[in-house]
Amino acid sequence: MTPRTTDWWRHAAIYQVYPRSFADGNGDGIGDLTGVRNRLDYLKELGIEAIWFSPWYLTPMADAGYDVTDFRQIDPRFGTLADADALIGEAHERGIRIIVDVIPNHVSHEHEWFLKALAATHGSPERDLFWFRDGRGENGELPPNEWQSIFGGPAWTRLPDGQWYLHLFAPEQPDLNWRNPLVHSEYEDILRFWFDRGVDGIRVDSAAMCGKDPELPDFDHSGLPDPHPYVDLDINHDIYRGWRAVADSYPDPRALIGEVWLADPARFARYLRADELHAAFNFDFLGCAWDASALRTVIDQTLSVHATVAAPSTWVLSNHDVTRHVTRYGRPDTSTAAGIRQYNPIVDEDLGRRRARAAALLTLSLPGAVYIYQGEELGLPEVEDIPADRRDDPIYHRTGGKDPGRDGCRVPLPWSGTKAPYGFGPDDAARPWLPQPAAWAGLSVAAQEPDPASMLNLYRAALALRAERQDLGDGPIQWLPAPEGVLAYRRGTDFTCLVNLSGTPVALPGDHAVLLASHPLDGNQLPNDTSVWLRTV
Ligand code: NOJ
Numbered sequence: 001m002t003p004r005t006t007d008w009w010r011h012a013a014i015y016q017v018y019p020r021s022f023a024d025g026n027g028d029g030i031g032d033l034t035g036v037r038n039r040l041d042y043l044k045e046l047g048i049e050a051i052w053f054s055p056w057y058l059t060p061m062a063d064a065g066y067d068v069t070d071f072r073q074i075d076p077r078f079g080t081l082a083d084a085d086a087l088i089g090e091a092h093e094r095g096i097r098i099i100v101d102v103i104p105n106h107v108s109h110e111h112e113w114f115l116k117a118l119a120a121t122h123g124s125p126e127r128d129l130f131w132f133r134d135g136r137g138e139n140g141e142l143p144p145n146e147w148q149s150i151f152g153g154p155a156w157t158r159l160p161d162g163q164w165y166l167h168l169f170a171p172e173q174p175d176l177n178w179r180n181p182l183v184h185s186e187y188e189d190i191l192r193f194w195f196d197r198g199v200d201g202i203r204v205d206s207a208a209m210c211g212k213d214p215e216l217p218d219f220d221h222s223g224l225p226d227p228h229p230y231v232d233l234d235i236n237h238d239i240y241r242g243w244r245a246v247a248d249s250y251p252d253p254r255a256l257i258g259e260v261w262l263a264d265p266a267r268f269a270r271y272l273r274a275d276e277l278h279a280a281f282n283f284d285f286l287g288c289a290w291d292a293s294a295l296r297t298v299i300d301q302t303l304s305v306h307a308t309v310a311a312p313s314t315w316v317l318s319n320h321d322v323t324r325h326v327t328r329y330g331r332p333d334t335s336t337a338a339g340i341r342q343y344n345p346i347v348d349e350d351l352g353r354r355r356a357r358a359a360a361l362l363t364l365s366l367p368g369a370v371y372i373y374q375g376e377e378l379g380l381p382e383v384e385d386i387p388a389d390r391r392d393d394p395i396y397h398r399t400g401g402k403d404p405g406r407d408g409c410r411v412p413l414p415w416s417g418t419k420a421p422y423g424f425g426p427d428d429a430a431r432p433w434l435p436q437p438a439a440w441a442g443l444s445v446a447a448q449e450p451d452p453a454s455m456l457n458l459y460r461a462a463l464a465l466r467a468e469r470q471d472l473g474d475g476p477i478q479w480l481p482a483p484e485g486v487l488a489y490r491r492g493t494d495f496t497c498l499v500n501l502s503g504t505p506v507a508l509p510g511d512h513a514v515l516l517a518s519h520p521l522d523g524n525q526l527p528n529d530t531s532v533w534l535r536t537v
Pocket of ligand 1: 063066103169205206259320321
């Protein structure tokens, strides 16, 4: 067996904590760092090797913390810098690494730089840190161009002094001007701030959107122009080369993991060159239909694209921006782009959960690193019936509800008990910031722990095997001949994974012992929508 490389980010199982919804330590209905510290043993027992924290910094929460006022302060809702230091130390004591989220495209409208820019004059150095422009039309009453915000509505907001500023997301998230060297030095300093505190990695938010064409040209929003005025500009690579130099200046490996949504695999790979990011999320896999040939194609493309730059692949099924995959896989037509958000009440949750179990054994045995979104190990579905007045996501509000937004995948976790708040906080009277469904009693950690067939115990068993077997994680894969609709591959010398999406049971090979199955086997038959891990005997 080839020993695993020491580069943890090439093979780790990384758990995403969305701090607001993981666990509430002080009983105010909002998750916090004390809540996470109280549950570190749960994560250790789950078997993960690193935690990626969605933003925990000072924020007015216009976009759930992706609008940062100060990257060097923890938001009081989550705790203090001392809590973060303690958490990093306690995680390290358990052998768990820490990744924090850094958002280079924009800051909060309450950030000191933006407040100073507002107070400064047109054309001032303070305004040059952002994209301030005069409007078009006789009195500048029209925005500088027709760019639309990704959250809905125009990407420009006008100030009382007549100028407009650019925000590709919400108006509370003004875009930074990466052509200004101060922006580079400030962010490199932020990285050092967290690396110096022991943080092991950075997740880079909206990594391919930072650079803007300074001409700010209009484009047809119905397609993807090439070149695009703000997606994948060459200047982005200068940013990450600078960041990589900072990461590499530390004796222990510090990793940069990019959120890079790009359709062209070759352009995607450019972010993973040896002097740029270490890894990036694989959204093609996340968005793939539950279909053997589509999955095989995505897996092969992923592996070959990463091989061109010797970067590790990543596998991710859910995160805080997309409909949870139990729900996506439970939709009658899984060929719809699985990553998009949409209302569709017709969901077969049992089917979705069965496929999610099979998908877990698939992702956990593919070559590279794997990301687990909190609650995925409990098989949580998307919560689709959150009342309008409890919804928080700016996407919901800015699209007038046409896009349900992302609240449904951000509902606080159920830990124990038979009714909400399911042990989310120390106090049963506290109302979690988003309502939890009545049906979640059976999905809590406490309910699943004693049940050997639960999703939680499947994840625990799979992660334990993955940690034990040096041939899982990074390394070669060999596809094996298999009936149509079945994925079959070998890792190392004696590990095989079979995933049956063929619609009918298929026979297992005779010379194998079963290590783990996502659903009970029927004699030597592998049922449909089931994965199995085998060891050659
Ligand atoms: C991507 C993040 O994952 C998402 O939650 C956020 O709203 C946008 N970037 C803007 O920061």
